[in-house]
Amino acid sequence: MTSQRYLIIGGVAGGMSAATRLRRLDEHAQITVLERGGYVSFANCGLPYYLGGVIEERSSLLLQTPESLGSRFGLDVRVLTEAVAIDRAARTVTARDLATGDETVLPYDALVLSPGSVPIRPPMEGGDRTLTLWNIDDVDTAMARLEVQPRTALVIGAGFIGLEMVENLVHRGLEVTLVELAEQVLPPIDPEMAGPVAQRLIDAGVDVRLGTRVVAIGADTATLSDGSTVPAEFVLGSVGVRPETSLAAAAGLELGERGGIRVDEHLRTSDPHIWAIGDAVEKVDAITGEPRIVALAGLANRHGRLAADAITGREIRVRDALGTAVVGVMxxxxxxxxxxxxxxxxxxxxxxxxxxxxxxxxxxxxxxxxxxxxxxxxxxxxxxxxxxxxxxxxxxxxxxxxxxxxxxxxxxxxxxxxxxxxxxxxxxxxxxxxxxxxxxxxxxDGLTPSIQWHEVDAAVDAGATVLDVRNPGEVADGAIPGSLRIPLDELRDRLDELPEGRLIVHCKVGQRGHTAVRLLAQHGRDAVNLDGGYLTWKAGIDARELVADAAELAA
Amino acid sequence: MTSQRYLIIGGVAGGMSAATRLRRLDEHAQITVLERGGYVSFANCGLPYYLGGVIEERSSLLLQTPESLGSRFGLDVRVLTEAVAIDRAARTVTARDLATGDETVLPYDALVLSPGSVPIRPPMEGGDRTLTLWNIDDVDTAMARLEVQPRTALVIGAGFIGLEMVENLVHRGLEVTLVELAEQVLPPIDPEMAGPVAQRLIDAGVDVRLGTRVVAIGADTATLSDGSTVPAEFVLGSVGVRPETSLAAAAGLELGERGGIRVDEHLRTSDPHIWAIGDAVEKVDAITGEPRIVALAGLANRHGRLAADAITGREIRVRDALGTAVVGVMxxxxxxxxxxxxxxxxxxxxxxxxxxxxxxxxxxxxxxxxxxxxxxxxxxxxxxxxxxxxxxxxxxxxxxxxxxxxxxxxxxxxxxxxxxxxxxxxxxxxxxxxxxxxxxxxxxDGLTPSIQWHEVDAAVDAGATVLDVRNPGEVADGAIPGSLRIPLDELRDRLDELPEGRLIVHCKVGQRGHTAVRLLAQHGRDAVNLDGGYLTWKAGIDARELVADAAELAA
Missing domain, CATH: 3.50.50.60 (FAD/NAD(P)-binding domain)
Known part of the structure; x- marks a missing residue:
């Protein structure tokens, strides 16, 4: 049996997981990895922290080198080498050495595409001043730009990575403005959960502009859609990424409805000799079963390993994607x-x-x-x-x-x-x-019906009364306007003070409210618990205020 | 319909969860809680930390009072009141006021037993000097004993609570000896995992005596089974607990094979009007399906709530017990x-x-x-x-x-x-x-067979060779005696140096060992990975050394 030729395009999370797993499964194969950038297996999730000085050494970001992967895994890793074309009929890839321009044609028995994603750059005047943080070259550029000691920074996009950028620029001592098109930070979560995060940023001195976009970037300022101008000597953008599908599309591989490479349940593309993994590929959403774009390192690593298993004839099961994520913000x-x-x-x-x-x-x-x-x-x-x-x-x-x-x-x-x-x-x-x-x-079990913070106004308009069962000391720190106040421990003796009609009961967090609703229900009252209590209601209202404040600031 | 009479014996975790849930489910019931001790709903898991001064205020331990439970939940909570007899035919409990000796007969429609557990006290000379930390009275006694400023302490039993005692006594500045019958600390875990915990205690100055028991306690010393004497001005014991089943047994309720109160899948005892929960009750082990004694607060709380549900006619499902636990040690x-x-x-x-x-x-x-x-x-x-x-x-x-x-x-x-x-x-x-x-x-998948640390000696005796694939720098810090050393990155080129026969491959943690085993297997070698690598092997060997050291100390 001649040895198999495995070719992998993309040498970061998914690609390198596939390559090393292939070696563990097939000691005798020829395994070649092509990477367009200058680095493989780098710590992409660490880039904002290197920018902020939390990670001090650039070398910490470089987890492997072509040499280390060569000696340990017998991999032929070629950086600064771009796969420019796939000849599916001939089963070859044309690789271009980006330094010399020389092209080589590499045959494969199995091809793994792990091209990743590319940051979206909305077209605008001065948009070329917007830096991104997606690879080592990006962070080198950004670090060079910071050497001139800018005082002010603009971050465009308040998603997970955008907030990591903000935190790290604040950590470096810059005065930071954060602009986000949505009316909240962190659009993947809900507004009443995101409000306290925005407030934390504001408390840290960040100028948070919600429901706004950047329309033009000047020499050291930027103009927003609301007409205001913000300081912007240094500009970072993180408004999302799109799957890098150009090579796959040019080769005629099927793309999915969300614009990613389509793969089957074995991570195989529409070509039986080509597998695809990572940010470029559509996953199956665990909640809906529909295609979904999820750019997460964990899935890329996992799928890289699974693709290697599939290529070598092992049974695999790709689990649908939940999209679990975390970010630290101040x-x-x-x-x-x-x-x-x-x-x-x-x-x-x-x-x-x-x-x-x-x-x-x-x-x-x-x-x-x-x-x-x-x-x-x-x-x-x-x-x-x-x-x-x-x-x-x-x-x-x-x-x-x-x-x-x-x-x-x-x-x-x-x-x-x-x-x-x-x-x-x-x-x-x-x-x-x-x-x-x-x-x-x-x-x-139907024991305690509840109502959400954003449903209170409509319920009150329909005749309900808000009943606050907290203690007077808690009420003094803030309360829902118009609420009736009877502490839980007195409620049983003061039932006759309650007005007719539905009661929206609340305490601070919802637990005493639950006890009160049970008590009231068993006395024949129509009572619902304000879910999450005063704290959730307040967070929701405050989140709305932040948007209103931003609008006012602009006016 | 007349209101139901619910009687609960035991007012800590499980009992009070049952009582408050019963109130939420039945506003009109008469709910009485009898507690032998002076306190209800106290923070029993916090007692060692109050002793150590980490929790500064005694009042922090008292989460509820009879008064607070009365006003919020309409509960009739009687502390210092012992249930001395159950008349199952009459459905009454005789309650004795421990201050006055007066007895009252209380009728019930449903009775919940949550009597908890009592610390085991092995009989020995001077054993009455051994204090426990199971309730507020215990901790008051211990705190009083500490007022005379003892310099030395003996802790008997190195289980979870024993180690919390040790940590807190060290925190108070006492010189602590820890005696444990088993040949390791924390018997619920395995020795190679427990070894580093014992070492941490030793590093903190604790005199750790394993495989030893206390045979007599004198005025300010104690004598161990190995004949040695240790300082013991202050003595705390934590050698386990037994279910408090005396009342249940006297009432003729069925006990289980492990000595706890037997309940069915609805937490009901052999009497259809009596439910039981908490430490006194046998749980079903999630791994074996067999009866098991587990004294954990989480299960007590959970089962208290479920018992209330069952009593009020709700469907319940009691999940088998895993026995998840955690402890902080230095x-x-x-x-x-x-x-x-x-x-x-x-x-x-x-x-x-x-x-x-x-x-x-x-x-x-x-x-x-x-x-x-x-x-x-x-x-x-x-x-x-x-x-x-x-x-x-x-x-x-x-x-x-x-x-x-x-x-x-x-x-x-x-x-x-x-x-x-x-x-x-x-x-x-x-x-x-x-x-x-x-x-x-x-x-x-059979890709990488492995061997445990405690199986290495026998395998070497049978002719296997230990192959250490770490780098020379790592090997210099310690290695398995007699091992052959070839760094992983050189292994592919040095296969001809390997001896015949089975190879026990290891690196530091097991990951490079896995890669090496895959490489060797595909070159036709019989190779197994030392699970957990050098670190697990070393932890296991060190754990054995600790016992040997203790024996030597005694000799």
């Missing part, structure tokens, strides 16, 4: 998995929504940090559709647990059953994830 | 779920065992902390049977994720598929849990 952790409320409601899904505000661990052990969690549940099946968390310590843990529960097919109510590690400095006897399960179970 | 986090290797091997289960040594997050982002993980897998089904973690940041997260995967019925290989939240300061693109999945999959 000491806050923000994490999400699955779908958000905006998308689910836009799809007309019948959902239940739960907000909680637990502490990272028991209140009696020092150092507990607060967090807000949100759970999205199918109203018909109790299936978990998504979760979000914002706060201090332990947010990433809870989202990981929920993502795992989703992978295991647990219902929202079953979160109550999870046996999670408890000692007072790590969690509570009822972990925040258990509590979400309890809340979901009370709703699933 | 900056180390130790967590476990499910079964350990010792128990599984003693049962003759056909298992696969995996050790890894990942970092809490990417190496290129500052502050990553190391950890060791262990996964126990059914060799036939790939089902996860247990997991253990020891290390810094993020150990609790990984054990929680694995416990959730177990609850969801995911196989070990499916851990590779989990989409966990990744950014460089939180995890790696392949999270440590994903890596366990990859390792498990390589074993399940």
């Amino acid at each position: 000491g806050l952790t923000v994490a999400t998995t699955g779908w958000n409320e905006k998308l689910l409601r836009a799809r007309g899904r019948d959902i239940r929504v739960f907000h909680t505000h637990p502490a990272s661990h028991t209140g009696y052990y020092p150092g507990a940090e607060g967090m807000s969690l949100k759970l999205l549940v199918d109203a018909g099946t109790d299936a978990i559709l998504g979760a979000q968390g914002v706060g201090g310590e332990g947010v990433d843990k809870r989202i990981d647990v929920i993502a795992t529960a989703m992978a295991g097919g647990l219902t929202a109510s079953e979160l109550a059953d999870l046996e999670l590690a408890y000692a007072p400095q790590y969690s509570s006897a009822k972990d925040p994830v258990n509590m979400l399960g309890y809340v979901a179970m009370n709703a699933a | 900056g180390l986090t130790v967590a476990t779920t499910g079964w350990n290797e010792k128990l599984l091997r003693a049962r003759g289960r056909d298992i696969r065992v995996f050790h890894t040594h990942p970092a809490s997050h990417t190496g290129y982002y500052p502050g990553a902390e190391g950890m060791s993980l262990k996964l126990l897998v059914d060799a036939g089904t790939d089902a996860i049977l247990g997991a253990q973690g020891v290390g810094g940041e993020g150990v609790d997260k990984r054990i929680d994720v694995i416990a959730t995967a177990m609850a969801g019925g995911l196989t070990a290989s499916e851990l590779a598929d989990l989409e966990l939240a990744y950014a460089p300061q939180y995890s790696s693109a392949k999270d440590p849990v994903n890596m366990l999945g990859y390792v498990a999959m390589n074993a399940a």
Whole structure:
């Protein structure tokens, strides 16, 4: 048997995972990796932190070199080498040496495409001053630009990477403006969850402009769509990425409806000798079963390994994508998995929504940090559709647990059953994830109907009364206008003070509200619990205010 | 309809969860809680930390009072009141006021037993000097004893709570001796995982005596079974607890084979009007389906709520118990779920065992902390049977994720598929849990056979050669005696240097060993990977040394 020739295009996360796995599975194959950039296996997720000086050494970003991969895995890794054409009939790829322009034709038995994605650059005047942070060359350019000591920076796009850019530029001491087209930061999560993140940025001195876009970039300022001008000596853009499909499209491979390379359940493209993985490829969404573009390193690595398995004839199973992600923003952790409320409601899904505000661990052990969690549940099946968390310590843990529960097919109510590690400095006897399960179970069982923060106004207009069951000290720190106030511990004795009609009950976080709703329901009252209590309502209202403030600033 | 009379015996975790849930479900019931101690709903898991001064205020431990529970939930909570007899035919309980000795007969429609557990006190000379930390009275007594400023302390029992005692006494500045009957600390985990915990204690100045028991306690010293004497001005014991079943047994309720109260799948005892929950009750083990005693606060809380649901006619499902637990020891986090290797091997289960040594997050982002993980897998089904973690940041997260995967019925290989939240300061693109999945999959697929640290000697005796593929710098820091050393990156070119026969390949943690085994296997060699690499082997050998050292100290 002659040795197999495996050719891989793209030498970062997915491509290099495929190449090293292929070697482990086939010691005798010829394995060649072509990488257009100057580096392979670099730490793309670390780039913003190198820019910010948190990661001090550039060499830390370079995890492997062509030489190290050659000696350990017998790989022929060619950097600064672009695959310019695929001849599918001949099963060859034309590779161009970007230094010399020389072209070589490389035959393959199996070809893996891992070309990744490219940052989107909206066309605008001065747009060429917008730098991105997608590879080592990008960060080298950005670092060079910072050498002239700009005082001000503009970041375009408040997604996960955009906020990492902001944090790191603030860390470097720059005065930063953040412009985002959506009316919130972090569009993948919901506005009432994102509001506190925007506020944290504002508190750190960032000029946050929501519902706005950049229309022109000048020498050291930029003009926004609302007509205002912001300082912008240094400009970074992170408004999204698009799959790098040019080579695949030119070779006539099928693309999907979302514009990524289409692959089957074995990661194989429309050509039986070509597999594709990573950001360039459409995944299957775990919630809808529909095609989805997800640019996440974990999936790229995983699929690289699976493609190698498939190529060497092993059975593989590609799991549908949840899109779990996390970002650190000025000491806050923000994490999400699955779908958000905006998308689910836009799809007309019948959902239940739960907000909680637990502490990272028991209140009696020092150092507990607060967090807000949100759970999205199918109203018909109790299936978990998504979760979000914002706060201090332990947010990433809870989202990981929920993502795992989703992978295991647990219902929202079953979160109550999870046996999670408890000692007072790590969690509570009822972990925040258990509590979400309890809340979901009370709703699933019809025990405590609830209402969302954005539904309160309409309910009040329809005649409902807001009943605040917090203590006077809590009420003094802020309350819903027009609410009736009776502390929970007095409620049982003051039922006759309640007006006719529906009662929207709330406490600070929802737990006493639940007790109050149960009490009232058993006294024959129509009572609903304001989900997430005053804290969620306030976060939602504040998030709206931020947008209004931004509009006012522009006017 | 007359209102129901619910009587609950025991007012801490399980009992109070049952009482408050009963109120939420039945506003009109009479709910009475009898508590033998002086306090209800206290923070029993916080007691060691109050002793150590980490929790400064005693009041922090008292989460609720009879008064607060009365006003909020309309509960009749009677502390210092002992249930002395149950008349099952009459459906009454005789309650004795411990202050006055007065007895009252209380009728019930439903009775909930949540009497908890009591610390075991091995009989010995001077044993009455051994204090425990099981309730508020215990901690008050201990604090009073500490007022005379003892310089030395003896802790008997190196389980989870024993180690919390040690940490807190060290924190208070005492010179601490720890005596444990088993040949390791933390018997619920395996010795090679527990070794580094014992070493950490030794490094903190604790005199750790393994495989030893206390035979007599004198005025300010104690005598051990090996004949040695240790200082012991202050003595705390934590050698386990037994279910408090005296009342239940006297009432003729069925007990189980493990000595706990027997309940059915609806938490009902052998009497249809009596339910039981918490430490006193036998749970069903999630791995074996057999009865099991598990004294964990999370299960008590959960079952209290479920019992209330069952009593009020709701459908409940009690999930079998995994026994997930965590403890902090001198900056180390130790967590476990499910079964350990010792128990599984003693049962003759056909298992696969995996050790890894990942970092809490990417190496290129500052502050990553190391950890060791262990996964126990059914060799036939790939089902996860247990997991253990020891290390810094993020150990609790990984054990929680694995416990959730177990609850969801995911196989070990499916851990590779989990989409966990990744950014460089939180995890790696392949999270440590994903890596366990990859390792498990390589074993399940037969790609990389492995050998455990405790099997090396026998394999070498049978003619195998240990092949160390680490770099010379690593080898210089310590190596397995008699090993052949060829760095992985040179292995492909130096195959002819290898001796005949089986090769036991190892690197530092197992990953390069896996690559080497794949390489060697495809060159026709019989090669196995030393699971967990040098680090696990060293931890196992060191753990044995600790016991030998202790024996030598005694001799």
